[in-house]
Structure formats: C-alpha cells, structure tokens
Amino acid sequence: MKAFSKNQLQRYPVYLKFFKTLIEEGKKDVSSPYIAKALGYSEEQIRKDLQAVSSEPGVPKKGRDLYRLVETLEQFLGYRDSTTAVLIGAGHLGRALLNYPNFEEMGLSIVAAFDVDDKVIGEKIGGKDVFPLDRLPNLLPRLNAHIAIVCVPGSAAQEVADLAVESGARALWNFAPVHLSVPDDVVVENVNLASSLAVLSHRLNIELSKE
C-alpha cells in the first residue's frame, strides 16, 4: 500500500466536503483552478492529489466529474466500509465525541464507551453504553474494535493507552495532551488542542505585531 504524506491525507476530507457542497449546488464537474481559488491550495498540488487517488484522468478544459470524485474519495478514505472503535473517558470531550453525528458517515462506528467513574458507568451517552474500564480487555476483542479513542486526562492517558494496547487495540486516537509510548505496530494519531492553539497564537501575534 502506497504511503501518503500526512499533509496530503489531511487534504482529502477537505476536498470531499467541498465536492459534496458543489454537488448540492447542482454542479457536475470541477477543475483544479476552481478548487484552488475556493480552498486556497495551489492548482498543481490539487492535480497531484487527485491524480494520486483517481483511476481515470481528468479532462482538459473541463476538469473532473464530481460524482466520480466523491465516490473515489469516499472509497479511498474508507467511508464506505465501517471501522469499529471504542471510546475511553466519558468526560466533557468524550461525551461530545459520543454525540458527534458525523463519524458514522466517515465510516467510524463507536460501539461502546468506558470510564472509571461510577457516576457515569451504566449511563447511555449518544446511544452507547458506558462500561467500567476494567471490562475493556474482555470487551474490546469481542466488539472487534481496532481503534481506541483516548479522552482521559493527560495524567491517566499512558496507563489507558497501555491497557488498550494489551487488550488488542491497533490504533489510538489520542485527545489527551501528552505523548503516548506504544509498540511500533500500533498507530497513534494525536488531536492536541494545545499544539493547535500554539500555531494559532503564534500567527495571531505575528498579525497583531504588524500594526
């Protein structure tokens, strides 16, 4: 399987969303200059990106067929076949993710939640049961879940990550603001708000210092 760069992979969902909007507006085709203007990427980059996943070439003077693009991208991103995940840590953020309606259409199915707090164990959040964390080793394999979504505080994250890996998780989607150490064959993707805010703040300061 060809490896795509992180930046490139991150652009595909943005394309997909944009193409769906264009279809809703009644458009049939789209060209790279048009996309470039709307999304702020360069034409060349867009062509490279779409070439990398499309089986058919684009048409000079016209561009690409939107329906085919959407189909191609949904296929490529795995939206057409569902992956199963569990979520660990039903705090504010965990709850928000359990209630996030868009995951299903992205092919991500969160089937259960886990927590250590007796007050939330047994609850149903976003339609999913909250189990005690110590049942993870037993349930994760039975649910056939490959992904564990880590939404616990930073202080507990490594411990939870270890438990998830022991239980058979092959990928961790980490929302805790710490680095997780895992075996080489386990995938970790971080959503680090502190990192994102650092980028925002730095750029904002540059803008403000221009005045």
Next chain:
Amino acid sequence: MKAFSKNQLQRYPVYLKFFKTLIEEGKKDVSSPYIAKALGYSEEQIRKDLQAVSSEPGVPKKGRDLYRLVETLEQFLGYRDSTTAVLIGAGHLGRALLNYPNFEEMGLSIVAAFDVDDKVIGEKIGGKDVFPLDRLPNLLPRLNAHIAIVCVPGSAAQEVADLAVESGARALWNFAPVHLSVPDDVVVENVNLASSLAVLSHRLNIELSKE
C-alpha cells in the same frame, strides 16, 4: 517576529507538558537524548527546537535546566499573558470546550458563548453566558476578544466566520469540517477531525495489511 514552522510550533506544547511531568518527578535537568527517547523525536531536532527559543545555551554533558525551560516555553507560547476569546456554537463540542479546564493555563480565556438556539441562549455553560449570535458584533469588540472559536455545523460555518470577522475577530479557531475563506490578515487554524481520522485510518490500514 521570526516565523516558526507549523510542525515546530506544534512540538513546543508537547515538550512543555513533558518537562512539567519531569519536574513533578523531581528532575532538575534534561538532555536531548533523554527527550528523544521519551517523545520519539530526533536528538538534533530537539536541540534545534530548544535553541530556537532559549536565550542561554545548554550545558554539555548535562543538558538544560528544567525550570528555565518551562519558563521559556510558557513565555514563548504566551501562557503567561492571557488572550481573550469567544466561542460560537454551544452544541456538544462547544459545551465540551467551554468546560475544558486547561485553556486558562494556556493563557486562553473564553469569556462568552454565542448561539442561535433559544433553548441554550441565557444558559451558563462552564461559567460562561450564552448570548444570541446577533449580539456578537456588539459584544466582541467590547470584550476585547481577538479570537473566535467556531463550533457550529459546517453548513453555518462560513456565515459565522464572516460575522466574526466583520465584528473584529483577528483569528478563528475552526472546529467545523469545512474550509473558511477570510481576509489575508485574519488567521485561521483548523481542528478538523475528519482530516485527523483520515491519517489514522490510512496508517491503520497499512498496519493491518502487513499481517
């Protein structure tokens, strides 16, 4: 002001968190090989990163002083002087962010929330009042907020972004899964879960295909 690359900026909060943990464990100094082993970055990169923000050099055979590093990084990241933000869209995710306890220590102070839903307007979430969205143009300047946190559905995001920019916002922290078009002098930083999931899924598929 020197511009740092996005990747580099994103690493600093990870360093900072790690250094704080080390201090809690009673450590006084830290060397780049030690950091490299714990966080999975290369020694050289770590040295470059820390050199770029430190006023004093590291000490051969010893490394750098942890207290000074924490102070330097907090200063650099703006944790020491608070920035004001408003949040737009008090849905599940918006609520989670309003309740997120770590923003204050990062120097981000969310002072108000806005929504269009009469059912949440007037509520207090995480200690912040929820105002009707149409009061944004009036309140944003009075609150002296530079940052607007966009937590509305994708379909409403561009409209909300336009309103925030008109009202005087200089930076948008965008949690909606769409591209926002804004004037050149307005900063946008995206937290796109679809993009993050795309990276995760792709890497997971590579791992699973190795078996």
Next chain:
DNA sequence: TAGATTGTTAATCGATTAACAATC
C-alpha cells in the same frame, strides 16, 4: 482552431538528519 486545463518532468524550497568539532 484557440484556449483552458490537463499530466509530466524539472527546479525550488524547507525541514530533517547526519557529521563533527567544541566544551563542560
């Protein structure tokens, strides 16, 4: 046909990594 857009190949750019002398 003319012109816009395509895909390909080469050039540029920037970030990361490697090599190594300096130093506590």
Next chain:
DNA sequence: TAGATTGTTAATCGATTAACAATC
C-alpha cells in the same frame, strides 16, 4: 582526562512549485 552532550555546518530528503508539452 575521558566521555557525554552540546551547537554548527553540510548533506539528504521530501514536499511543493514552476515550466511546458499534450489534449479535449
């Protein structure tokens, strides 16, 4: 002193951009 770690300078690598011929 010896050895670990530093900072600097050069090499590598990969991604983005530019140039341009091909084509509908």
